[in-house]
Amino acid sequence: MKYEKYDFAKTEKKWQTIWEEKQTFAASNDFTKPKFYALVEFPYPSGQGLHVGHPRSYTALDIVARKRRLQGYNVLYPMGWDAFGLPTENYAIKNHIHPEIVTQKNVARFKQQLQSLGLSFDWSREINTTDPNYYKWTQWIFLQLFKKGLAYKKMTTVNWCTSCKCVLANEEVVGGVCERCGSPVIHKEKSQWMLKITAYAQRLIDDLDKVNYIERVKISQKNWIGRSTGAEVSFSTTAGDDLLIYTTRPDTLFGATYMVISPEHPYLKKWADKIENMDAVKAYQAEAAQKSDFERTEVAKDKTGVELKGVRGINPVNGKEIPIFISDYVLMTYGTGAIMAVPGHDTRDWDFAKKFNLPIIEVVKGGDVEKEAFTDCETGIMVNSGFLDGLSVEEAKKAIVKWLEENKKGTPKVNYKLRDWVFSRQRYWGEPMPIIICDKCGYVPVPEEELPLRLPEVDSYEPTDNGESPLAAMEDWVNVKCPCCGGPAKRETDTMPQWAGSSWYFLRYVDPHNDQALASKEALNYWMPVDWYNGGMEHTTLHLLYSRFWHKFLYDIGVVNTPEPYAKRTSHGMILGENGEKMSKSRGNVVNPDDIIKEYGADTMRLYEMFIGDFEKAAPWSSASIKGCRRFIDRIWALQEILTDEEGYSKELESDFHKTVKKVSEDIEAMKYNTAIAAMMALLNDIQAKGSITKGEYKTLLLLLNPFAPHVTEEIWENQNFGGMLNQQSWPTYDESKCVDATVEVVVQVTGKIKARLQMPVDITKEQALAMAKENEAVAALIAGKTIVKEIYVPGKLINLVVR
């Protein structure tokens, strides 16, 4: 029978409509079934529309989700919108349109684009972080953090973007400039809401052992938290006060030849009348404060500083007086803001000592401290160190810490690079902080029954020039009665950062319409944790860390029942432009998914994105290669012309089918989508070579391909009256014993060089196989007259005869 050419446009539309009408992919609330929660990062609905990078992740987990449904799981695969954010707000400011309208428009476009890809999201659970019914619970979580003392307001030095006029988190400052707009970032003193993520630092490290994340994600999380162990040591000073320092190398204490404190160190004020060169110190402080992050990183290697005249430190191990400097290479935000400098064994101290002509003492043998600092901890032996002499670095660390504790000069100490999370933004398009500021009562939480605290309508979305949120200008909204004392009070006008809404969104999906709680206990207990979470490497530090922190907090207060939100985390590589560079408007190499779907169809687009290369690695787009996937689908369609009436597998293709079922099943789990598709293509080639396909074979092939190309497979299934809808069938199984062929090709090597390839029965014995190999003409000629010193036999694969 001759079939019309496959009409993808008509067919894809047809099935997308059917799926939507029948709610085919809605997750069931039957909590007795085995569950599977698949999650992809919800997008920010930007004005540019969907990027071809988005579907790579979405299709990958769509394949897993569809496979799991065929395997009988109750699958939750949801989608939503992370819609607060600066680009929308900036667009609103420029065009005088309410950000809500802009968001609605962008969401509609994104949704239409996602639906045209045939992704099996449960749209009945769609969420939007800007929906008051959603951010009600973002605010509620914030209040719980506040009540537990984990949200607090504090004057801090913050990163200030000179163009956005907005406070940035440390994480949003990239190379000293604003991550979003590229303008220079300067330091500014401002009172900010902070979240105490540092209280969870150790648990955020330890619990990585409980989850299945790809290794590089774990490593970058650990590096970001930056745990180090060492000691705090107390140095007395000629000013009377003890100066506390932090070091990871207490073993080098005898090599400390000077000390450095941060320009912001509080002792500088305290010692003002003892320091003889206070003018020089003040000048340096002013200079350091004025430097933007950008300038600081630019001159990172060039050390500057001023020696304090009139105050000296005293090394506790030997009582020697040493000078104290101020320098901006010591940060007030880490450790105690003061260090002992050991130029012999620390590169930064060495640079500083060379510049200021300070003595360098070798206390660990193994390098040449005149040429460079010797920082190796593993091989060195202690010298010039009194009672530590002769010990290894490891032994010396233990010995000195013991000594410090006994003499009350210091204690062991763990430090983290991680800092508390600056949670305030002086912007309009974010969740309002549910806090009222009362002169009498201080910071008072908005009563929970008044949530959500809605964003008021404002006249202008622009932040004020003094850096206040546009909400500050709305006096009717700002002036309220204190819920505590009833007196006049003001609302907090800062809003939350974009990270807030995305730090718990996976919890809302399990019960998105609940107005009594962020989700019901039953739904949370059933669905959590997320079984498989896929997203970009760019979110492995911030989003992952923040959401794990919030989840742990919710666990501690009994809202969720798992200490970790995600059981498994994987990452996809970027899709690059055809020229191998990152896709961007300015480079002119952007591919629009709409164009691809229009020209080739969603199934081809999905297949191509999965076939493009190793899922975890970046891959360049190729508009030529996509044709191969289109041809594959057309050939799958054309198999209908050579379909026979037989059920089951044909003799010739039986092992081929078992092998392919195995391969595709395993490859999907390992995210090796490209080789899964290659295996199906190879199978198709074999079917075509044979010239016919049985019904049983076709059914298996369609089931295997369905998660990748859901429309065409569903259509053929219906066309051929295979019974029911394809998505209601069962995932095919394989029989390990049938994955082998009757004969195998065995390679015969002589001393490692391939000399022959022989067909052998699969169950041949070693002796028979070796005999067969030696009978081969080419092999016989080479071994004649020589001694075989070794015979290697790898069944079904290879024989190696080593001769001398």
Added chain:
RNA sequence: GCGGGUAUGGCGGAAUGGCAGACGCACCAGAUUUAGGAUCUGGCGGGCAACCGUGCAGGUUCAAGUCCUGUUACCCGCACCA
């Protein structure tokens, strides 16, 4: 500087230490077609060959793209964290 990653045909990429280049693109030849396109069949790392080929130099092994040591280039992240 530190941490992570990558390097294989013309291109994207395959290879539990065991046949390097699966699968696809491009290309070449043939079939079909009035022609083009589409489709189908075959070929396709280099070399006439022996052989040589996985960034480079060594090593381990009967056997190395894969393991070890060193080295180069590129990509990503962090960047004075004591």
